[in-house]
Each structure stands twice: as C-alpha cells, then as structure tokens.
Amino acid sequence: MQSFLQYRKFRHNLEEQIQRHGLNKVAGCATQPDTDREHPLEAGGRNEDELLPAEEGIQPRDHATEEKELENEKPPQRQENGTALLAPPFNGFSQQTRGHRASSTNGSLHHTNTRDTSLSRASSRATSRANSTASRPNYLSTATTRSTIGARLGQTLTGVDVRTRKTNEGGPERGKVFVVAYQGPDDPLNPHNWSITKRVAITLLVASIGLIVGVASSIDSAAIPQASKEFHVSEVTESLATAIYLVGFGIGAFTAAPVSETVGRNPVYLVTMLLFMIWVMASALAPNIGAQLVFRFLAGYFGSTPLTCAGGSISDMWDATQRTAVFPLFANAAFWGPILGPIMGGFIAENVSWRWCEWITLIWAGGILIALFFFLPETYAPILLSWKAQHLRSITGNERYKSALEVQDTKFKDRLIHNFYRPFQLFVYEPIVVLFTLYLTVVYIVLFTFLTGYEYIFSDTYGLSQGVTFLIFVTLGIGFGFATAFVPWVFKRYQRNLAKVQEEGGTHLPPEQRLIFAMMGAPALPIGLFWLAWSARPSVSIWCPIISNLPIGFAIMCIFISSYQYLIDAFEAYAASALVGATFIRYIAAGGMIPASIPLYENVGVPWTVTLLGAVSLLMAPVPYIFYYFGARIRKRSRYAASV
Known part of the structure; x- marks a missing residue:
C-alpha cells in the first residue's frame, strides 16, 4: 500500500518539479501559435486537396534516421513573448525530437503520434504561403517546433543524460537514450x-x-x-x-x-x-x-x-x-x-x-x-528512477526516457x-x-x-x-x-x-x-x-x-x-x-x-x-x-x- 501511494505521489512530485522549471511555459511557446494570428496549417490556411502526411498514410521513420538528422540540425529558434530566442543544444543533441505532436491546454500536455516528414512538408508549405501573403507572418519556427518536448525536457531539467547506447545496452545502432537520474543532490525524490x-x-x-x-x-x-x-x-x-x-x-x-x-x-x-x-x-x-x-x-x-x-x-x-x-x-x-x-x-x-x-x-x-x-x-534507487522514467515517458510521449536499470535490461x-x-x-x-x-x-x-x-x-x-x-x-x-x-x-x-x-x-x-x-x-x-x-x-x-x-x-x-x-x-x-x-x-x-x-x-x-x-x-x-x-x-x- 505504501509503495503504491509512493508511486502515485512520485508522479505528482515530478510534475511539480517540471512546473518549477517552466516546462509548461516552454512547451506552450514551442507548440502554440499566437492566438491573434491565423495559423497557416489550420482549415483556412491550406487547400482541401493538400493533405498532411498523416492523412496520406506516410509511415514514421526509425530512430537511426531521426538521430542522424537531429545531430546535423542546427538548434531551431523559438518565439517567446515576441522575441526570437535561440534554444541551446542539449549535449550536442537537438532539443527537438521528431515523431510526435504536442499540444498544451491549460498547462497540461497531450501527445499524438505524427510523421517525421509531416513537419518538413508542413514547414515548407507554411513558408511558401507566408512569402506569398505579406499580411501573414512567417510561421516557420512555430511549425517546426510542433514536436514532442521530450528532448527539451532533458535540457530544462537536470539529471537526464542523453547519450549513445553502449555495447551492453544494445549498441550505438539503437540510437540515443535519455538516461534518467536524480535532479541533483537535493532531489526530494531521493x-x-x-x-x-x-x-x-x-x-x-x-x-x-x-x-x-x-x-x-x-x-x-x-x-x-x-x-x-x-x-x-x-x-x-x-x-x-x-x-x-x-x-x-x-x-x-x-x-x-x-x-x-x-x-x-x-x-x-x-x-x-x-x-x-x-x-x-x-x-x-x-x-x-x-x-x-x-x-x-x-x-x-x-x-x-x-x-x-x-x-x-x-x-x-x-x-x-x-x-x-x-x-x-x-x-x-x-x-x-x-x-x-x-x-x-x-x-x-x-x-x-x-x-x-x-x-x-x-x-x-x-x-x-x-x-x-x-x-x-x-x-531502491534504480526502481525509483524507473518510476521517474516511466512518468517522463507518459508526460512527454518520448519512449527513450529510461533508467539505468532499464537501459541495461539485464x-x-x-x-x-x-x-x-x-x-x-x-x-x-x-x-x-x-x-x-x-x-x-x-x-x-x-x-x-x-x-x-x-x-x-x-x-x-x-x-x-x-x-x-x-x-x-x-x-x-x-x-x-x-x-x-x-x-x-x-x-x-x-x-x-x-x-x-x-x-x-x-x-x-x-x-x-x-x-x-x-x-x-x-x-x-x-x-x-x-x-x-x-x-x-x-x-x-x-x-x-x-x-x-x-x-x-x-x-x-x-x-x-x-x-x-x-x-x-x-x-x-x-x-x-x-x-x-x-x-x-x-x-x-x-x-x-x-x-x-x-x-x-x-x-x-x-x-x-x-x-x-x-x-x-x-x-x-x-x-x-x-x-x-x-x-x-x-x-x-x-x-x-x-x-x-
């Protein structure tokens, strides 16, 4: 019973930590366009015959391809309070993790799977329309950040190490993994x-x-x-x-x-x-x-x-x-x-x-x-960190959050x-x-x-x-x-x-x-x-x-x-x-x-x-x-x- 209650409280404490670090604010700025602007990808912004890749049935790509693109990609700009900010890289890894769509409503996060190619295609369509319509602002940066904030969470919170898998963890070919640890020496979950x-x-x-x-x-x-x-x-x-x-x-x-x-x-x-x-x-x-x-x-x-x-x-x-x-x-x-x-x-x-x-x-x-x-x-710390990783996967929709125990998979x-x-x-x-x-x-x-x-x-x-x-x-x-x-x-x-x-x-x-x-x-x-x-x-x-x-x-x-x-x-x-x-x-x-x-x-x-x-x-x-x-x-x- 105590362990079950502790498990539920663990998620609550983790969400409080995330809020203290401003994750909801980051997610909202990264995923939501300004309310007084018409988004180019809404119904009024695209033709009936322009189907998004998700509607065309395009399948998502594997993590290896995604990792290669993300490592070669420059950190994107995001729009916050009307000021363009350059998001710092996360351990050499782009803070965007493609393959998901995140939306924020009243501070809560909801995640829906999308396609990697949808982002690039949607971005190009948004850019072309913005160039042809002077009255509409450029939504390129907003469109490209319509992805999971899972990697950005690693940047925002301490105690998450993004690294390539070791040989005993499946090898580099399985891509990067977000190894979850405590948030510093004063983490109340420790x-x-x-x-x-x-x-x-x-x-x-x-x-x-x-x-x-x-x-x-x-x-x-x-x-x-x-x-x-x-x-x-x-x-x-x-x-x-x-x-x-x-x-x-x-x-x-x-x-x-x-x-x-x-x-x-x-x-x-x-x-x-x-x-x-x-x-x-x-x-x-x-x-x-x-x-x-x-x-x-x-x-x-x-x-x-x-x-x-x-x-x-x-x-x-x-x-x-x-x-x-x-x-x-x-x-x-x-x-x-x-x-x-x-x-x-x-x-x-x-x-x-x-x-x-x-x-x-x-x-x-x-x-x-x-x-x-x-x-x-x-x-037991590895089990507690497994709980934390499980909650982070649930909150962010990113399945690469793992504890050290889960990564080893012994x-x-x-x-x-x-x-x-x-x-x-x-x-x-x-x-x-x-x-x-x-x-x-x-x-x-x-x-x-x-x-x-x-x-x-x-x-x-x-x-x-x-x-x-x-x-x-x-x-x-x-x-x-x-x-x-x-x-x-x-x-x-x-x-x-x-x-x-x-x-x-x-x-x-x-x-x-x-x-x-x-x-x-x-x-x-x-x-x-x-x-x-x-x-x-x-x-x-x-x-x-x-x-x-x-x-x-x-x-x-x-x-x-x-x-x-x-x-x-x-x-x-x-x-x-x-x-x-x-x-x-x-x-x-x-x-x-x-x-x-x-x-x-x-x-x-x-x-x-x-x-x-x-x-x-x-x-x-x-x-x-x-x-x-x-x-x-x-x-x-x-x-x-x-x-x-």
Whole structure:
C-alpha cells in the first residue's frame, strides 16, 4: 500500500518539479501559435486537396534516421513573448525530437503520434504561403517546433543524460537514450533527502523484520525436550529443526538479493514475510518430525531476506558516515532475535506447549507485516528512477526516457546466475572475504551452539529450570548494549578523520576505518569464552559464568558491525556478492554445528567444548588488526576490491 501511494505521489512530485522549471511555459511557446494570428496549417490556411502526411498514410521513420538528422540540425529558434530566442543544444543533441505532436491546454500536455516528414512538408508549405501573403507572418519556427518536448525536457531539467547506447545496452545502432537520474543532490525524490525521522522509522521497520526472523531461528531450540518427546525422536534429531532453519537462511540469501534488485526492496520484504508466516504456521501444525524439518527449512529460506537486503536498504537512505551510527540499530535487532527466541521458547514450552513457540512467532510476524504494508516505502534507487522514467515517458510521449536499470535490461536469470557464482569467486580469490567470512562464522557458531549448550552449562551444572536457564541469554544482550554505547565515539572519530581527508583533497575514508569496532571486540571474545569454560562448575558461584557472557556479547556485536561495513566499503559494486557469500557460509556452518554440539557437550564436557571455541576465536582475533594495517596493500592486488 505504501509503495503504491509512493508511486502515485512520485508522479505528482515530478510534475511539480517540471512546473518549477517552466516546462509548461516552454512547451506552450514551442507548440502554440499566437492566438491573434491565423495559423497557416489550420482549415483556412491550406487547400482541401493538400493533405498532411498523416492523412496520406506516410509511415514514421526509425530512430537511426531521426538521430542522424537531429545531430546535423542546427538548434531551431523559438518565439517567446515576441522575441526570437535561440534554444541551446542539449549535449550536442537537438532539443527537438521528431515523431510526435504536442499540444498544451491549460498547462497540461497531450501527445499524438505524427510523421517525421509531416513537419518538413508542413514547414515548407507554411513558408511558401507566408512569402506569398505579406499580411501573414512567417510561421516557420512555430511549425517546426510542433514536436514532442521530450528532448527539451532533458535540457530544462537536470539529471537526464542523453547519450549513445553502449555495447551492453544494445549498441550505438539503437540510437540515443535519455538516461534518467536524480535532479541533483537535493532531489526530494531521493531517499537520502528524506527527513531523519522518516529514515529512522524505515530503518526500524527493516530491523523489526530482522528481529522476528532471528526469534524464529532460535525459539525452537528451547523446546527441544518437549518436541522430541512428542515426535518420539532423540534430542539431537529434534535439534535439526533449528539447524535446518539456518541452512534455509543461508541458501535463501542467493535469491533474495537479485530479486530485490529487479523488483525493488518493498515487494520482496512483503512477499517473503507473507511466505515466511505461512511456513511458520505449517511448522506449528507439523504432524511429524519430517514435516517439521521441511517447513522449518522453507521458513528459513523465506526469512533470509532482511539479512541479505537490509544492508542495501540502509545504504539506500544513509551515506557512509551516517551508516556508522545507523547500522548498529539493525545489528542489535539481528542479534537480539536469537537471544529473545530461547528466552521466550523456554517459558512457553515449559508452561504451555512447544507448538505455541511457532504460534507466538506467527502472531508477532503478522503485526510486522501489517506495519510493512502500510508504512514501508520503496527505497531502491534504480526502481525509483524507473518510476521517474516511466512518468517522463507518459508526460512527454518520448519512449527513450529510461533508467539505468532499464537501459541495461539485464535478465533476472542472468542476475541469478551471477549471484550464485560471484560469491564463490570472491571467496576463492579474495583474502578479505575469506578471513572475515570465517571470522563471522566463528561468531555465529559461538552464538548458536549456546542454544543447545546452555542447558549443559547452567541446567546440568547448577540445576536451573528450563525457562531460567535461557533467561541468562539476557546477559549477552547487555553485552550488545555495551558495544552500542561506543557508537557515538566511533561516529565522531569517523567524522574527524573524514574532515581531515577532505581538507587534503580526498573524498572518503579508506574502508579500514570501519575496523575499529572489531579491533575493540576481538580480544574480548576469547577472554569471555575461556572465562566461561573454566568458571562453570558447582564449586564456583553461578554469577561468575553469567557475567562472562558480557564480554562475549560485546565482542559479537563489535565484530559483526565492523565486518559487515568493511565488506560493503571494500567491495562497493560487489558488496552484495561478498555479503551473500558470507551469509551463506556462516549460516550453513552454524546450522551444522548445532546438532554436532550436543555430542561434544555430552562426551567432551563443558570446559573443553567451550575452550575449543575460545581457541578458534583466539586464532581469528588478529584478523581485524592485520587488515587495519595492511588492508590497503591487499586491496591494491585485488581484482574486485576498491583500491581507495
């Protein structure tokens, strides 16, 4: 609904822009003769036997012939308020675009197809009659401007580039194209220029999607004992319901990105949220373990959209500096979801039924879907510019107004293929992608193995109930809050460094400036894990292992924020592929580790299982420091990364 209203408002705003630039005045002067003069082409000005080419059935010529004439033609004169004015050329292209007839009535434009040759013939007839009749003025300039004002619109409005088509756009033989862009940096149609309140609200809406799909990813893990008992399977088998959801998350990332870049963000969010809800409902009604696993996989597949598209939605509205402060909003929602899931699921499964874990998720998701339907606008620039080009074609009657997305005319199948193989290319050839993907994978393995591990760490060791055990996840959230508290400091630091670069003639900071958060959090993760591993024992107060979750949560948030933003800035045009690959690998790995963690905790024990996680995180801790100091050199040797 919001997108539909936005589409209608888009045309209204565009018409206002056109009026502010005087297009109606230009069109009226170009197409209408003076009212106190008799036009030579009216009924009284031509003989009955002189038929216009349109009446003779002459067919219009192709654009190639038209382009050649227009390029060789001198800019025509037009009559405005009795003064002859020379209209400036538009990028070397005549401001007249033949093949249409425009008329203006009360400021509105109406377009009717005519013939190219009609203009020249009508002009010659008008000229001969004017020369033979001294009492009649010369209407040559008026007659020759009876054509579409489409090209003149490009001259009048900024943000329209007339150029020859490139090879990947059909080649020069297809003629020129009017590529539509925003009208300068202050264009109100650009989401970057929306009010801060509106952009924050949209960001929170997108974050709410990340929150609910995160809740769905983990809420079943707290109900494993009850669900496994009902389905008569082991707890390891039932843990696959959580694992398979994460696998669906990873696989779904490959299709969400190209679809959003074809039809826009808004339809993808709405449709995938609806399908996500359908499969969550099916999971609640699952008659057996097989059906539950299939439905959970499909729910994860369609729930992957926010983690794939949210970065793009945020970039649609916020510049690089602003993202430093805004992205943590989404990051907190993305990680609070997996934390709230087991907290809710533990009490629901213990006191009601494990199926109500799914029903509560469905109700919550329904509320978010309603909010998205009414309040979430489209933010993807290529789609917005496609709307603008469509409206310009409607207003001017000139079909050559195209957005950059329409000019390229890339098929969805091709985008899907590229989206499948390019992430693997980046993972093979780019050390930045390899190491940060592995680092994020370690972080996610730590987080999601806690879903099964907390029962061994706290329930078996200290005898806590199911609900109270998972309530301890709140301490991870408090750690997230500590990391978020550093956002203002990091934001101001980024602004100061950017100002210094701009004073020296630069335009933006190198991507390595994004790694400050990760450098703060990298030591905290192994510290927290080693602390938890050797303090979780009956002889030690329960508060000691509980407090160890604070540095773990702090590190998880810091590493995630830095890694995502560094990949976006380092790969720019290929950032989507880098993030898709990272999403796929970390969720597949985390999903595989959930059922594997249960035998580890049972057979190896809590101390050594958590110590193993701490050792792997310690091995990855130098990654942000290495790239902070040597990242620029590594990017210069990269075939995909930006060499800023």
